[in-house]
Amino acid sequence: MRNIWTIAQREFKLFFSSPIAYVVAFIVYLILGIIFYANIAAASAQQFNGSGGYTPNIQIVLGPLVTLMLFSIPAVTMRTLAEEQKMGTLELLLTAPVRDWEVIIGKWLGAFLFIFVLLAVTWIYPLILNRLIQPGIDQGLLVSGYLGLLLLVSSFIALGIMVSSFFSNQIAAFFATLGLLLVVWMISYPAQAAGATGGELLRYLDFSEHFYNSFFRGIIELKDVVFYLSATALALMIGSVSVEMRRWR
Amino acid sequence: MIRVSGLTKDYGARRAIDNLTFDAQRGEILGFLGPNGAGKTTTMRILTGYMPPTSGKAEVGGFDVVEQSLDVRKLVGYLPETVPLYPEMTVYDYLKFMADLRKLSNAEERIDEVIETVHMEERADGYIEKLSKGMRQRVGLAQALLHKPEVLILDEPTIGLDPAQIIEVRNLIREIGKERTVLLSTHILSEAQQVCNRVLIINKGKIVTEDTPEHLQTRLSGATRVIIRIRGDATDVHPIVEKIPGVLNVSKISADSLEFETAPGMDARPDVARALIRDGYDLLELHAANISLEDIFLQLTREEPAVPEIGVVPEIETPEEN
Numbered sequence: 001m002r003n004i005w006t007i008a009q010r011e012f013k014l015f016f017s018s019p020i021a022y023v024v025a026f027i028v029y030l031i032l033g034i035i036f037y038a039n040i041a042a043a044s045a046q047q048f049n050g051s052g053g054y055t056p057n058i059q060i061v062l063g064p065l066v067t068l069m070l071f072s073i074p075a076v077t078m079r080t081l082a083e084e085q086k087m088g089t090l091e092l093l094l095t096a097p098v099r100d101w102e103v104i105i106g107k108w109l110g111a112f113l114f115i116f117v118l119l120a121v122t123w124i125y126p127l128i129l130n131r132l133i134q135p136g137i138d139q140g141l142l143v144s145g146y147l148g149l150l151l152l153v154s155s156f157i158a159l160g161i162m163v164s165s166f167f168s169n170q171i172a173a174f175f176a177t178l179g180l181l182l183v184v185w186m187i188s189y190p191a192q193a194a195g196a197t198g199g200e201l202l203r204y205l206d207f208s209e210h211f212y213n214s215f216f217r218g219i220i221e222l223k224d225v226v227f228y229l230s231a232t233a234l235a236l237m238i239g240s241v242s243v244e245m246r247r248w249r
Numbered sequence: 250m251i252r253v254s255g256l257t258k259d260y261g262a263r264r265a266i267d268n269l270t271f272d273a274q275r276g277e278i279l280g281f282l283g284p285n286g287a288g289k290t291t292t293m294r295i296l297t298g299y300m301p302p303t304s305g306k307a308e309v310g311g312f313d314v315v316e317q318s319l320d321v322r323k324l325v326g327y328l329p330e331t332v333p334l335y336p337e338m339t340v341y342d343y344l345k346f347m348a349d350l351r352k353l354s355n356a357e358e359r360i361d362e363v364i365e366t367v368h369m370e371e372r373a374d375g376y377i378e379k380l381s382k383g384m385r386q387r388v389g390l391a392q393a394l395l396h397k398p399e400v401l402i403l404d405e406p407t408i409g410l411d412p413a414q415i416i417e418v419r420n421l422i423r424e425i426g427k428e429r430t431v432l433l434s435t436h437i438l439s440e441a442q443q444v445c446n447r448v449l450i451i452n453k454g455k456i457v458t459e460d461t462p463e464h465l466q467t468r469l470s471g472a473t474r475v476i477i478r479i480r481g482d483a484t485d486v487h488p489i490v491e492k493i494p495g496v497l498n499v500s501k502i503s504a505d506s507l508e509f510e511t512a513p514g515m516d517a518r519p520d521v522a523r524a525l526i527r528d529g530y531d532l533l534e535l536h537a538a539n540i541s542l543e544d545i546f547l548q549l550t551r552e553e554p555a556v557p558e559i560g561v562v563p564e565i566e567t568p569e570e571n
Contacts, residue, residue, distance in 0.1 A: 006349040010338075017337050092333035092392075095297040096350045097322040247300045249260070 003102040011110020024072045025118055035064045036125050058137055061125045062145040069153050074177035077160025078170045080107045085168035101240040108236055111157045141218040148215020151228035156181055158235035165242040250275050250400055250430035256305035258291050265291040266454040278426035280445030281434035288454040289434040290330055293402050297327045309400055326398030330405050332389035336378035340369055340388050351396045363391040382409040401425055403433040419444050474538040478506045480531035493520045
């Protein structure tokens with residue numbers, strides 16, 4: 001456990017000395033800010049016109065955040081193992097008294113903590129929203145939305161770490177992760193054409209279905225929690241095996 | 250401390266090391282000498298638990314490198330050939346990270362000690378990316394020394410250092426080697442000679458020779474070897490050469506060449522030349538082969554099967570004239 005924490009801490013601190021993390025944070029906050037402002041402006045304009053009806057809820061933050069994570073996480077995870085391989089520091093970790101899976105989980109935890117901090121800052125929007133609308137925002141939706149988001153990013157990060165372990169080039173790791181995330185995000189699109197069983201399976205594997213159909217609507221279902229946790233565990237396991245395989249090459 | 254038997258490692262179809270067997274005791278500095286691609290790094294990587302061998306067995310401190318890899322890694326301090334550093338960290342933070350991974354209880358104290366050992370006190374708070382190559386090498390060494398390892402494995406430890414630093418590092422290795430086991434690889438022969446108790450020359454994955462630097466030195470200053478080449482079959486002149494006073498250990502080295510040693514203090518070359526010419530043989534070459542350690546090394550590690558002419562200093566290269 002201590003090894004995981006040591007590696008996670010180093011990883012976490014590293015984000016604050018790397019430009020990528022700041023660029024990611026800047027873009028996320030900028031886009032989120034613009035969308036939030038636009039939504040509030042549109043809603044208040046409608047209310048002013050008397051056309052009423054539209055009360056913005058926390059989904060105006062959650063929706064764009066999910067999409068932003070889809071593009072940010074590859075940038076956050078691309079470096080994790082690819083860079084270690086390129087710099088030869090993986091040899092250092094793999095000859096230190098540390099298990100391969102401790103390295104992988106440490107990396108995952110470090111990246112997760114960074115994204116957690118990034119997301120924690122976005123709580124400012126629900127707070128603002130809470131003041132703007134009467135009688136305040138739906139607290140249940142807020143909790144389920146952010147819980148779902150954390151579970152989702154947990155699995156995304158794990159996939160990113162897994163992909164990074166396959167490469168020794170960050171850029172390759174970035175695009176491969178982005179590609180993979182887009183695939184798991186949209187895998188249910190061809191579901192209708194895939195027939196009954198195939199369609200069902202594709203829908204089950206779709207990372208967005210598990211979010212939009214439950215957490216995003218204020219529902220916390222065990223099966224969705226389990227889905228994201230298993231995806232995280234599986235990706236980290238493959239990542240560990242991939243590191244282990246490097247030894248055998 | 251280190252015991253290796255029948256160690257073999259294949260990378261796909263290429264055999265990197267082939268049936269290596271050697272050992273190293275506590276208080277011994279074992280030098281691994283060989284050209285690039287000889288299998289030095291591969292052997293070291295197996296001993297540090299970085300990769301498993303294809304076959305064979307390696308033990309460090311009584312622990313098997315595959316089965317008890319974590320125990321082995323606790324015992325070993327390792328400086329890989331490409332110094333593994335995180336450029337965006339400071340020297341101190343980097344060493345702290347390594348100390349934490351090794352769960353050192355007296356981390357701060359040890360970090361200060363190793364920083365002092367490698368003379369990096371002034372740059373301890375500087376970022377690694379700003380350091381010169383030599384300094385990075387020293388930080389890498391500091392990392393390997395951090396936990397006072399029983400076994401220190403150093404892959405080309407003096408590369409990139411300036412002459413003063415090289416002397417310092419060599420002294421440091423000698424100091425450590427008094428109580429611990431050091432395995433170091435180098436392709437600098439004089440380094441192996443100065444630092445190591447024992448040298449293992451390795452080429453194409455095989456141990457070519459194993460000796461103390463003193464013995465290698467003896468080979469260096471030993472009897473002069475002379476090579477002669479005639480037109481025709483060298484077997485015919487074998488008895489003639491053998492009879493000449495001062496000639497020892499005659500052997501045929503190819504169809505038309507013989508090799509012999511001269512007894513200390515005697516130079517039989519003029520007599521040999523005279524005798525051969527007298528008996529009507531065409532003497533094509535006669536030269537002394539002054540063997541240096543470099544020659545031994547080159548001879549032992551060259552690509553083709555060793556032909557004794559290699560490394561020969563052509564001192565007298567004559568068809569001698571009467």
